[in-house]
Amino acid sequence: MKAINLKDKHAAFTKQWHPHQIATVDDMQVILAKIKGDFVWHAHENEDELFQVLKGTLYMQFRDRTEVVKEGEIIVVPKGIEHCPSTKDGEEVHLLLFEKLGTAHTGEVEHEMTQTEYPKI
Template identity: 75%
Template sequence: MKPINISQKHTLFTKQWHPHRIATVDNMQVLLAKLKGEFVWHSHDNEDELFQVIKGTLYMQFRDRTQVVNQGEIIVVPKGVEHNPTTKNNEEVHVLLFEKLSTSHTGKVKHDKTQTNYPEI
């Protein structure tokens, strides 16, 4: 049991759209990721997903609107809701994700950005 420095952990990787696990809490995982540009439209049938913006501004696209998530804010995407995280103006956004261990990166969607293994850092 030691404190985890989120900013320091973000310095340990450069690859965008590739989450890294920093902790496990019961059946939940805490992930860090760097995002830049547009991801892929997807949903998670059985899992909610929490995004906390550590650095930058995240634009969470939903089919009927886009929600702006500023640094220091969180957004929870409920299970079954199609979404597409995006950044603007070439900005790299750092996020913390909190989700079940069973959550598939892009749900049922298979894409070049889909990851199946989250390295532990």
């Protein structure tokens, strides 16, 4: 057991939309991600997701609205809810996520951005 420096871990990778696992807590994984632009619309039928914005502003799109999530804030996307994370104006956003181990990156959607496993850093 030792402290994990989130800034150092974020500095260890550059690729956007490719999450990295930094820890596990029981059956949950703790993930870091860098995002820029739009992701793919998807849902996780059996898993909730928690997003914490560490840097920048996240625009979490839902079919009926968009939630603006600022630095230091979190949003929980309940299981089964279709969503599309995005950023604006070319901003790179840094995220910390909590989700169940084995959660599919893009839910049931197959896309060129889909990752089948998250590198551990």
